[in-house]
Amino acid sequence: MTVSLSPVLSARHISVNLGGKQILDDVSIDVSPGELKVLIGPSGAGKSTFLQCLNFLIPPDTGIISLESHEIDAKNPRALSLYRRQVGMIFQDFNLFDHLTAVDNVAIALRKVAGLSRDEARRRAMAELDRVGLSQKSGLYPAELSGGQKQRVAIARALAMDPKVMLLDEPTSALDPELVGEVLAVIRDLAAGGMTMIMATHQMDFAQALATEILFMEQGRIIEQGSPAELLAPGSGTRTGDFCRRLLDAAPAAAKD
């Protein structure tokens, strides 16, 4: 079982400076197969920046990123494209391709990147939509879908590339409360199926139940990390615990309006 010990994705000493501001300061992470790492932290901590660094959408100034022990050379377009295929990304605001139907959103990269034929891509895309419970909606355009449905299409789109790891940037924070559940259910299924994931979220119940590790970020650094049990135990006195209690206190107030 040596395989399961070596990380799927490893990022070492990632630093990013944007507009003269140190956004990420020496951040490192290792994810082993089947792990779900949860990033939490206040707004502006750098969670989105970090996740985008992990697939070079924001190129890090310094640091090394490796997939299954192979260091990624982001200067090489072929290598970068191959790497990104294997790292699925889910955005807070979905970013579905607005001019394509749900099924074509999933199929386009299968055709243009993975090189499948139109029919094969369509078949595979339908299978992925089925997996997130949306095969009935395959012909609809993004503007005709609810937020929860959009995010599930986005997940199907990422899954279609057979990623080795998924990065999820607050996948439910743009959703109406009643739609959060359907998206979390899909992510829960993924976790149960052994998908390796790094997820930024403010859904603390979800994190507590499913995270293998929680990383607490603030001002571009990871200042605490550990299992949910360690960090969230009552009386643990951790920043993470503090932060979560404040979130939970705020939640009922937010639910009222």
Next chain:
Amino acid sequence: MTELLLAKLSVILDALPYILEGTLVTILTVAGSLALGFVVGVPMAVLEVYGPRWSRCLIRTYVWFFRGMPILLLLFLFYFGLFELIGLNLSTIAASCLVLGMASAAYQSQIFRGSIQSLPAGQLRAALALGMRESEGILYIVLPQALRLSIPGWSNEFSILLKDSAMCFVLGTPEIMARTHFVASRTYEHLALYLTAGVLYFCITLVGVSLLRCLERKVRIPGYASVNGSF
């Protein structure tokens, strides 16, 4: 009175086949220029948004040059000046298409640039995250959306270019304006003949703009506001 009108009518009717032939030349010139402007304008817009710094400077200079000069001057400058100098022997129609097309590329590039920049940055980011190259993301994700958004602006460019094409008569291009001028200077029926030419331009504009509106409706993305104002 009726006799006078009939006389005018017969002048128009006599001249009509000749002027209508010019309509074909006008349409050909406009279609050629628009096509050239499109083929050059789209890559220009893409390079101006995504390209390296030097390409951006180059394109801005090009746009500045062609937008900064009257069409009439450009026609003279290229046809009698540059083409003459480099020994480029073009038919008047081809020369008209080339000059109008290069100028139109400058305008069209800015229509497309506006559309590209109005798209959320997340569209290209999502394409890259799936493993598409930047060029693939632009081709399959950005441009299909940007071109849809460009149709109203492009329709504007069409109607302006159509009227600019009348300038080509100075090169001797046998289009509507040149032929009308030719007949009018012989028959002295200026009012009736130029009115006829005006109606022809008017009709071409109407047909072209209607076709573009049809196209706009046809490629409309469901869920977006429609051209009819219904939602």
